[in-house]
Amino acid sequence: MKRVMILNIAGIIPAMATPMFEDGSINEAELRNQVNRQINAGANGIFCLGTNGEAYILSKEEKIRVMELFVEEAEGRVPVYAGTGCVGTRDTIELSEKAKEIGIDALSVISPYFAAINQTEIYEHYAALAESVDLPIILYNMPARTGNHLEYTTVAKLAAKYRNIRGIKDSSGNFDNILRYIESTDKSSFSVLSGNDSLILWTLMAGGKGGVTAVANILPEIMVSIYQYWCEGNFEKAKEAQDAIRPIRDCFKYGNPNSIVKRAANLIGQPVGPCRKPFGMVSKEADAAILEAINTYYAQYLK
Numbered sequence: 001m002k003r004v005m006i007l008n009i010a011g012i013i014p015a016m017a018t019p020m021f022e023d024g025s026i027n028e029a030e031l032r033n034q035v036n037r038q039i040n041a042g043a044n045g046i047f048c049l050g051t052n053g054e055a056y057i058l059s060k061e062e063k064i065r066v067m068e069l070f071v072e073e074a075e076g077r078v079p080v081y082a083g084t085g086c087v088g089t090r091d092t093i094e095l096s097e098k099a100k101e102i103g104i105d106a107l108s109v110i111s112p113y114f115a116a117i118n119q120t121e122i123y124e125h126y127a128a129l130a131e132s133v134d135l136p137i138i139l140y141n142m143p144a145r146t147g148n149h150l151e152y153t154t155v156a157k158l159a160a161k162y163r164n165i166r167g168i169k170d171s172s173g174n175f176d177n178i179l180r181y182i183e184s185t186d187k188s189s190f191s192v193l194s195g196n197d198s199l200i201l202w203t204l205m206a207g208g209k210g211g212v213t214a215v216a217n218i219l220p221e222i223m224v225s226i227y228q229y230w231c232e233g234n235f236e237k238a239k240e241a242q243d244a245i246r247p248i249r250d251c252f253k254y255g256n257p258n259s260i261v262k263r264a265a266n267l268i269g270q271p272v273g274p275c276r277k278p279f280g281m282v283s284k285e286a287d288a289a290i291l292e293a294i295n296t297y298y299a300q301y302l303k
Contacts, residue, residue: 009106009138009167009191010209011044012200012227013081014216015052017262018066020273026062027273028069034217034272035073041220042228044210046074047108049083051145051171052214052258057276064098071103081212085110085140089125096133106136108169108212113146119154130162139168141177142195152180159185169212171195175202182207197223198249201242204230214257215245217272218264219297244300247293254286264290 016038019030038046048070049055049063058066063084070080082104084095089112096107111117112125130137139158141150150168158165166189170178173196181192182203191209194200200211204227216223222241229238252260256279263282265272267290274280 008209009045009079009136009193010227012042012210012216012224013045013047013193013212014038014043014220014223015047015050015195015212015214017217017258017265017272018048018053018058019271020054020276022274024274024276026066027271028065030271030273031066031069032073034270035070037270038216038220039074039077041216042224043078043216043220044224044227045079045081045105046070047081047083047212050108050140050212051142052217052261053083054258054276054279055083057279060095063095064102067099067102067104079105081106081108081138083108083110083140085112087112087114089128092125093129093132096129096135100133100135104135106138106166107133108138108140110140110142111146111148111150113148115147117148119151122148122150123154123158126158126165127162130158130165134164136166137162137164138166138191138193140171140195141168142171144172152177152184155181156184159190163189165190167191167193167209169193169195173199175199178203178208179206197245198242200226201230201238204238214261215248217261217270218248218268218294219245222297244297247296248290251286251289251293254289255282256280260286260290263287264294267291268294 019027067082074080082099084107086092143149194203194211197213197215213223225241259275259280
């Protein structure tokens with residue numbers, strides 16, 4: 001199978017949910033369907049085993065199988081990104097090596113989590129990975145869930161030293177943090193991606209390269225259009241598309257965001273199933289809000 005050469009880490013990359021049956025097992029047929037759905041919508045890449053992919057609750061064997069399915073179904077049409085970050089450096093390297101063997105095109109590696117870690121330890125963690133695995137690496141900053149923040153100085157140091165550390169996904173929700181990453185790295189070789197759907201256009205305007213998006217599981221075409229309009233130089237249409245997702249993002253207040261994303265996908269007829277227990281309990285109030293948000297989108301954006 002021909003591998004995709006990643007020359008430019010950019011655009012809209014859906015952070016895809018892992019479809020599951022009611023018993024929590026992986027729905028492989030629907031996973032394949034969702035891969036094709038995103039590619040057909042014009043995604044610039046597909047991303048498995050992130051937060052929305054519930055990587056935190058999958059076994060190593062399940063992660064390997066998900067990566068295999070993504071690579072098989074993508075068939076080289078778009079780059080396949082995979083989350084291979086683990087708490088430990090050795091485990092991260094081992095899963096990343098397996099990802100390369102499977103045919104994954106780039107790694108998204110969340111910072112070590114749960115236990116507090118200093119910036120020197122974070123640097124050494126990523127340095128060891130970069131020296132061990134010859135694949136493009138996208139760092140992943142999500143301090144609200146990991147408890148650890150990737151300082152821009154650490155990111156700049158890693159990007160300057162290791163050619164295969166090619167970007168960072170920032171899910172801090174702090175736009176100033178995104179600006180720091182952009183300002184302290186080389187835009188020609190390092191891609192700053194927004195992990196917050198509401199900041200994708202503003203990240204592009206500041207010199208970033210795009211976004212890794214959860215909302216693409218619900219509205220893939222609208223997310224793709226943000227980047228397409230931006231590339232065409234049509235800021236007004238890009239902003240219109242960016243603003244159109246605000247109602248669905250407002251629904252995240254009703255629970256774990258990836259639980260809301262999966263529930264919303266199901267409600268619009270995309271059978272990705274439930275989150276694995278104990279997560280995914282969504283109230284009737286949330287259902288009503290999700291449906292209202294989707295109807296608002298169809299009424300306003302598609303008028």
